[in-house]
Amino acid sequence: MTIEAFIEKFSFAIEVEPSTLGADTDFKALDIWDSLNTLSIIAMADADFNVALSGQDVESSRTVGDLWQIVKAKSKSP
């Protein structure tokens, strides 16, 4: 799985155009960001990457790329 694919899934989850997001997007600063989006992202990581993200994982990430690093790390661990 690539970061491009992750960005696309991320954008679908929070219902924005994929072209509006990049690895360095500060996602919590987006106008549309709210706590329900956190749930959408956790659901996406579970469904598309089989990774259990915690609320803290999303909270501690600033950019989409930061979160991708966590998803990548978690998908490698058993």
Added chain:
Amino acid sequence: MKALSGVAVRAVAAAVPTDVARTQDYEYLNPEERLRFQKATGIASRHIVRDGQCASDLCIAAAEQTFEYLDWSRESVGALVLITQTGDQPVPATAIVIQQKLGLPQNCVAFDVNLGCSSYPYGLAIVGSMMQSLGINRALLLIGDVSSRVCAKHDKSSWPLFGDAGSATALELDEHATPIQLDLMSDGSGKDAIIIPGGGLASKRPPPLQGTVQMEASADGTLRRPDNLILRGADIFSFAISKVPPSIRRTMEASGRTPNEIDFLVLHQANKMINDTIAKKTGFTPEKTLTTLAEYGNTSSASIPLTISAHAHCFDIERRVLVCGFGVGLSWGAAALIIPAHTVLPVTETDNVY
């Protein structure tokens, strides 16, 4: 895998207060946020107690329904267990007060259990195994919470989710009953995911708060009293979608049934996103997954019996159900059981205070 044999469900009843709080009227969200909240959680309204009505009152109303329906003599009830996290007072146990209010005999075992969303499978295990081991022929399992009394009204992360409800499940020893398969789990490392931090003795160490109770800002910036409930939705979501499906799968495996051979999946009514994800991951269609989120919201411990009761019309024949509760603790569990025909009573609405 744990199994409980020789215990049958005789009646399931539930009660809610009459007052309704609608998501579309919630003043701390703007109209757009209300729509978004309703779409994601599936919660359009909740029933909320008026001042003075307690979880015990709602449970007593449900219990009275079961007595009326079953024609059981009160003297014949040997145990009453109340599962709640919003009891009438810290001491004594509310179940003992209910024993007197329901006119149950003094040789009736009565005590409270402190569990929330996982109450139904735990309650069946606790009461059923006690009936078996002590030879108690008939028992009442009462489960209810008035979460509206412990959430701050301006707390957008908790107030618009919770509804109030009480329930009663009448159980009887029956050597012909199909065994109930149980999967019961705990993880205290998640205690902060849903917590009322104040009011207990740990919160009074060092010495107690003096003077009036002050609101304090939590990590999420919301002002709460120390005895208000804090819910960390993202952590609960993450826990629920990762830990709950395996519990359901283990229970199905133990009972030797696939989703096709189970009539209904009855999940704790957390929110639509969580419940849809769990149902999908475990292979249950929306038609088989009973829900009451739209009308009653998240009714905490009472959500499973309330949801069964709200679908009384589906239980005019014997049904094989899988129930699964999960949340505060963290505590979660599932049970595969038979609900015999004509044992489910419709939801009653009441403002009675006993």
